[in-house]
Amino acid sequence: xxxxxxxxxxxxxxxxxxxxxxxxxxxxxxxxxxxxxxxxxxxxxxxxxxxxxxxxxxxxxxxxxxxxxxxxxxxxxxxxxxxxxxxxxxxxxxxxxxxxxxxxxxxxxxxxxxxxxxxxxxxxx
Numbered sequence: 512x513x514x515x516x517x518x519x520x521x522x523x524x525x526x527x528x529x530x531x532x533x534x535x536x537x538x539x540x541x542x543x544x545x546x547x548x549x550x551x552x553x554x555x556x557x558x559x560x561x562x563x564x565x566x567x568x569x570x571x572x573x574x575x576x577x578x579x580x581x582x583x584x585x586x587x588x589x590x591x592x593x594x595x596x597x598x599x600x601x602x603x604x605x606x607x608x609x610x611x612x613x614x615x616x617x618x619x620x621x622x623x624x625x626x627x628x629x630x631x632x633x634x635x636x
Contacts, residue, residue, distance in 0.1 A: 544585075551585060557625070586633065590629075
């Protein structure tokens, strides 16, 4: 008699929801941030001398659209990852659903405003 005989096999469908999506989002942005943040640190603090970081250096860096896009991605991933993490931590302490909804809306508004203002600075510089 085989060890697998008599074992019922079935596929379990796990429904998607907001928290599952947020969980996956954190994993994906964390992975992207690993490469973007480490690359940024290497470029700004190892390859280039820290004492040479001035407005002329930024102008030279942002003369390339590739560098602007990389910095924009770093901005978007970092602020959304951080705010989603803050929302998770606050969710552990805020037990009133209406208060948590208000906090979530406030964090989303702050995140959106920050991405828009900082993104415009990067794009129009």
